[in-house]
Amino acid sequence: MKRIGKILLLMLLAFLLPSVVKAEEKINLYLFYGEGCPHCASEKEFLQNMKTKYPRLEIHEYETWYNSENNTLMERVKKAVGDTNNYVPYTVIGKSSFTGYNENIAYQLEEKIKNYNNGEEDITQKVIQNPDAYKDKKPEIKKENFDTDQKESTVVVPFLGKVDAKTVSLPILAVIIGVVDGFNPCAMWVLLLLISMLLGMKNRKRMWILGFSFLITSALVYLLFMVSWLNVAKLVTSIGMVRILIAVVALLAGSINLISFFRHKEDGCDIVSEGKRKKMFAKIKAFTSEKSLVLALLGIITLAISVNLVELACSAGLPLLFTQVLAMNDLSSFQYGLYIVLYILFFLLDDIIIFTIAMMSFKLTGFSTKYSKYSHLIGGLLMFIMGILLIVNPGILMFNF
Amino acid sequence: MRIVRIGAIWCPGCLIMKNRWSTIEQKNQEHIYEEYDYDQEEEYCKSLQIGSKLPVVIFFDGEKELGRLTGEKTEKELYKALDEYGGKQ
Numbered sequence: 001m002k003r004i005g006k007i008l009l010l011m012l013l014a015f016l017l018p019s020v021v022k023a024e025e026k027i028n029l030y031l032f033y034g035e036g037c038p039h040c041a042s043e044k045e046f047l048q049n050m051k052t053k054y055p056r057l058e059i060h061e062y063e064t065w066y067n068s069e070n071n072t073l074m075e076r077v078k079k080a081v082g083d084t085n086n087y088v089p090y091t092v093i094g095k096s097s098f099t100g101y102n103e104n105i106a107y108q109l110e111e112k113i114k115n116y117n118n119g120e121e122d123i124t125q126k127v128i129q130n131p132d133a134y135k136d137k138k139p140e141i142k143k144e145n146f147d148t149d150q151k152e153s154t155v156v157v158p159f160l161g162k163v164d165a166k167t168v169s170l171p172i173l174a175v176i177i178g179v180v181d182g183f184n185p186c187a188m189w190v191l192l193l194l195i196s197m198l199l200g201m202k203n204r205k206r207m208w209i210l211g212f213s214f215l216i217t218s219a220l221v222y223l224l225f226m227v228s229w230l231n232v233a234k235l236v237t238s239i240g241m242v243r244i245l246i247a248v249v250a251l252l253a254g255s256i257n258l259i260s261f262f263r264h265k266e267d268g269c270d271i272v273s274e275g276k277r278k279k280m281f282a283k284i285k286a287f288t289s290e291k292s293l294v295l296a297l298l299g300i301i302t303l304a305i306s307v308n309l310v311e312l313a314c315s316a317g318l319p320l321l322f323t324q325v326l327a328m329n330d331l332s333s334f335q336y337g338l339y340i341v342l343y344i345l346f347f348l349l350d351d352i353i354i355f356t357i358a359m360m361s362f363k364l365t366g367f368s369t370k371y372s373k374y375s376h377l378i379g380g381l382l383m384f385i386m387g388i389l390l391i392v393n394p395g396i397l398m399f400n401f
Numbered sequence: 402m403r404i405v406r407i408g409a410i411w412c413p414g415c416l417i418m419k420n421r422w423s424t425i426e427q428k429n430q431e432h433i434y435e436e437y438d439y440d441q442e443e444e445y446c447k448s449l450q451i452g453s454k455l456p457v458v459i460f461f462d463g464e465k466e467l468g469r470l471t472g473e474k475t476e477k478e479l480y481k482a483l484d485e486y487g488g489k490q
Contacts, residue, residue: 188413189411189412190411192410192411192412192416193411196410196411266471266472266473267414267472267473267474268412268414268455268471268472268473269412269413269454269455270453271409271439271451271453271454277411277440281440364410364416365416365420366412366414366415366417367413367417368414368417369413369417369472369473370473372413
């Protein structure tokens with residue numbers, strides 16, 4: 001009897017042991033991705049090869065752009081691991097995380113799989129079993145395993161030599177969209193009215209101070225709007241429905257611009273409503289003729305704020321879209337700031353040119369209205385195309401990732 | 402021929418046209434050129450039924466309107482109008 005019992009126990013152990021050993025040998029890899037993200041697609045292909053090479057590897061995939069539950073899980077895992085970024089693909093093995101995908105990350109992933117320690121804590125599994133496990137963990141800024149060097153995008157540019165196309169795409173976009181946005185005539189008539197009043201002043205220093213204050217305030221209003229939207233966009237950009245909503249806004253705004261281009265065949269200036277014009281005229285006259293420079297300055301600054309808030313409503317599509325593209329790219333705070341400032345600089349370029357020429361020559365000049373007409377065409381096309389890309393293939397807009 | 406031009410200081414197209422007209426005026430001094438600001442001469446401009454776009458150029462033979470151009474025009478288009486309404490280049 002005792003002998004039979006021992007044999008049965010041995011048989012039971014023989015049956016269970018392989019499962020126990022098998023469970024310990026598994027390497028759980030968790031991939032959080034976005035449907036349509038090209039880097040995610042590349043990593044999936046790489047991981048399939050890894051699975052063939054390392055049969056222990058078990059890949060768990062979670063789509064996060066259109067599945068809010070998976071997105072929430074990813075946020076919890078990121079918090080647990082200590083990551084603060086908001087990008088995909090996001091890969092976790094044990095306690096290690098990898099954001100993005102390129103040659104370097106592929107190498108690191110394979111090394112991790114090869115040298116995986118069975119005793120390592122599986123953070124993702126813990127979060128799945130207990131969503132509140134790391135609720136109170138404080139985030140830490142980590143830069144390891146976060147390489148966005150895309151060497152395969154190098155191109156040769158005459159006079160400049162080898163240039164990484166991905167790193168110049170965003171500055172070029174900032175310049176192009178900034179210039180196109182700048183030719184929007186929404187606030188140009190106010191600037192010209194202001195300059196015409198300034199030209200009547202005898203005090204040149206006052207002319208320059210008031211004129212530049214208007215331009216600098218205009219730049220700051222735009223900066224505030226773009227930075228505010230960037231902070232919002234960085235939080236919500238991973239949510240598919242929000243991106244679709246922004247895409248729809250872009251398509252609508254783009255369509256309006258294109259219709260405006262085809263409808264208004266004549267170049268020229270639309271006559272602003274009489275009441276609005278007279279009110280503006282009276283305000284500018286009051287501020288520029290104010291004896292106290294400080295009060296005049298305050299008046300001009302207030303004017304610039306109100307005019308540019310209206311202009312934002314008139315042309316919010318382009319700065320909104322550009323900021324959205326920035327939010328989708330992995331950049332440092334300095335880079336975000338730099339690209340926004342670059343955009344604003346080129347946005348204000350036509351204003352700066354007109355103001356400077358007027359101050360130097362005492363003669364008011366302007367840009368042909370055909371430029372504003374074509375800005376509707378180019379701006380409309382840009383918004384339409386980017387709106388479509390945001391829906392069908394947002395990965396194309398992830399230049400620096 | 403009397404050529405009446407209506408513009409405004411806040412209209413970039415009008416400012417551009419000013420430069421073009423100054424060249425034409427120098428070469429075609431036989432015509433009478435009149436310039437009005439839409440805000441300063443509101444009543445007169447409204448009597449001419451300007452519409453909603455500036456600049457506007459109206460060609461007169463005495464008090465009779467021969468034709469008009471609305472919006473920003475190139476120098477070539479302006480010379481064409483001068484020829485058409487009885488001017489010479």
